[in-house]
Amino acid sequence: MSEKVEEIDERRKQIQEQEQRLRARMSKIRHKVAVISGKGGVGKSTVTVNLAIAFAMHGHANKVGILDADIHGPSVPKMLGLTGQRLQAGPPGIFPVLGSLGIKVVSMDFLLPDENAPVIWRGPLKMTALRQFLSDIVWGELDILLIDLPPGTGDEPLSVAQLLPEMDGVIIVTIPSEVSQIVVKKAVTFARRLGMPIIGIIENMSGFVCPNCGTKVDIFQSGGGKKIADDLAIPFLGSIPIDQKICEDADKGIPFIVAHADSPASKAFMEIVQKIEQFLENKNQKSQHSQPILLKKKEAVK
Ligand SMILES: Nc1ncnc2c1ncn2[C@@H]1O[C@H](COP(=O)(O)OP(=O)(O)O)[C@@H](O)[C@H]1O
Ligand SMILES: [Mg+2]
Numbered sequence: 001m002s003e004k005v006e007e008i009d010e011r012r013k014q015i016q017e018q019e020q021r022l023r024a025r026m027s028k029i030r031h032k033v034a035v036i037s038g039k040g041g042v043g044k045s046t047v048t049v050n051l052a053i054a055f056a057m058h059g060h061a062n063k064v065g066i067l068d069a070d071i072h073g074p075s076v077p078k079m080l081g082l083t084g085q086r087l088q089a090g091p092p093g094i095f096p097v098l099g100s101l102g103i104k105v106v107s108m109d110f111l112l113p114d115e116n117a118p119v120i121w122r123g124p125l126k127m128t129a130l131r132q133f134l135s136d137i138v139w140g141e142l143d144i145l146l147i148d149l150p151p152g153t154g155d156e157p158l159s160v161a162q163l164l165p166e167m168d169g170v171i172i173v174t175i176p177s178e179v180s181q182i183v184v185k186k187a188v189t190f191a192r193r194l195g196m197p198i199i200g201i202i203e204n205m206s207g208f209v210c211p212n213c214g215t216k217v218d219i220f221q222s223g224g225g226k227k228i229a230d231d232l233a234i235p236f237l238g239s240i241p242i243d244q245k246i247c248e249d250a251d252k253g254i255p256f257i258v259a260h261a262d263s264p265a266s267k268a269f270m271e272i273v274q275k276i277e278q279f280l281e282n283k284n285q286k287s288q289h290s291q292p293i294l295l296k297k298k299e300a301v302k
Contacts, residue, residue, distance in 0.1 A: 015131070022135040023165045025093070029065070029142040031280050033199065034161055036190060037173045038183035040151035043204035044173045045075045046250060047240065048148040050266075051171075052103050053255045054273040055144055062102030063143035067134075069160045070150045071126065074109035081253025086110055093138040100255045106137055127159050134163060144280075153190040161194050168280060169199040171237065176206055176224050184228050199279045200235035201225050202272060208242045209264055216241050216264060235279070238272045240265050 026032065035051075037044040048066060056064045068076035077083050080099040087110045088095045096104035111133075139145065147164065149157040161167070172187040184201065191198045203225030207218040219242070229236035240246075243265045249256040257266040 015128075018131050018135045019165070022131065022163070025135060025137060025139060026145075026165055029139055029145045031144045032147065032164065032167045033144065033276065034147045034149050034164070034167055034170045034196070035173060036149050036153065036157060036170050036187055037151050038153060038187060040073065042151075042173055042175045043240070044151060045070065045079060045148050046246060047171075047173050047202055047204055048146050049076055049079045049250075049255070050246075050257050050269045051273060051276070052146050053101060053257050054266075054269045055146075056101035056103055057257070058270065058273050058277075060143045063141065064101070065096060065104040065106070065139055065142045065145040066099075067145060067147045067164075068105065068107035068109065069130075070148050071108050071130070071156070071160070072150065074107045076105060076148055077107050077109045078253060079250045080105060080255065082107075083109070083253070089136075093136045094133075095138055100258065104139060104142065127163065130160065131163050153186045158190065158193065161196075167194070167196050168283060169197040170194070171199050171276070172201045172234075173204055174201060174225055175204055181228060181231070184232060184234070188232060188234065197283070198234050199276055200237035201229045202237045203239040205242045206239035209244075211244050214264075235275070237275050238268050240268050 035044055035048045045068070048068075052064050052066050056062075066076055066080075068074045070076075077085065077097070080103065082097050082099055082105060085097045087097060087106065094106075096106045097110060099105050147161075147167075149160055151157070170187075170191045172184065174183060174187075188198060206225070207216045209216050225239065226236045228234075241264055243256075243260075243263055245260050245263065246256050246265060249259055256263075257269050260266055
């Protein structure tokens with residue numbers, strides 16, 4: 001009996017130590033933003049990767065990180081041409097893989113050699129394993145870390161998000177055909193359960209850009225994201241059109257907004273990044289009245 005109590009105490013101590021280590025590891029990251037979606041396949045990873053690149057192009061080169069926390073469908077490495085890379089471990093801990101524009105990437109994909117291997121990530125102990133893993137990562141100094149959470153608003157994305165300390169907020173990615181009060185409300189509930197502010201909604205696959213003439217055609221009814229954001233009093237961050245090149249570049253591992261900087265989708269990503277920066281700046285100012293410059297002081301992070 002007492003042995004059991006000792007075991008539990010030991011376990012609790014271990015978790016506390018891991019949490020402390022995780023906090024310390026992430027303390028040099030000025031802003032941490034989670035990207036969520038109501039379901040898979042809406043472009044959550046595409047948006048995460050392109051926002052990361054847009055941030056890097058917008059004055060934060062070498063200061064952007066991506067945590068691909070989608071345990072069962074990690075796709076960030078492929079989109080950044082990093083498939084097959086492995087995380088390097090040294091005495092200080094595990095180092096992220098470096099991608100375009102110095103983006104630091106950590107993904108389950110770097111750990112999983114094949115479909116059969118990742119038993120630890122599938123079993124009941126996966127959150128313990130994930131906490132341990134995350135507490136070993138040496139991010140260094142970053143201006144922003146974007147976290148690609150598992151799809152949906154169920155237990156898994158919630159458990160993963162709960163592991164991460166001091167998040168600044170969440171971005172909700174949706175598509176016109178799934179835009180419904182129910183999906184967005186679920187995301188709002190999700191953010192509330194985590195105690196995180198909602199930075200805003202991005203409507204992806206909103207209209208289609210003709211590859212021949214560049215004209216944008218609204219295939220699905222677009223604009224629903226904006227309406228729902230207004231109805232729920234959540235900021236609307238912008239719409240990303242369907243662009244064949246987004247898909248092609250993702251498959252080839254080429255950063256889309258570098259390769260097609262003048263496309264409407266790239267411009268939309270850049271505009272969205274400015275809105276996110278604005279949110280983070282306002283948050284800084286609220287949490288510390290004397291903090292005028294965005295992403296400059298670690299102490300400004302809540
Ligand atoms: N705006 C877009 N235009 C064209 N293809 C897109 C767009 N957004 C996403 N895709 C494609 O849709 C597929 C699913 O996107 P992905 O980011 O993997 O979704 P999720 O992470 O939500 O499951 C990918 O093949 C991706 O290249
Ligand atoms: Mg994904």
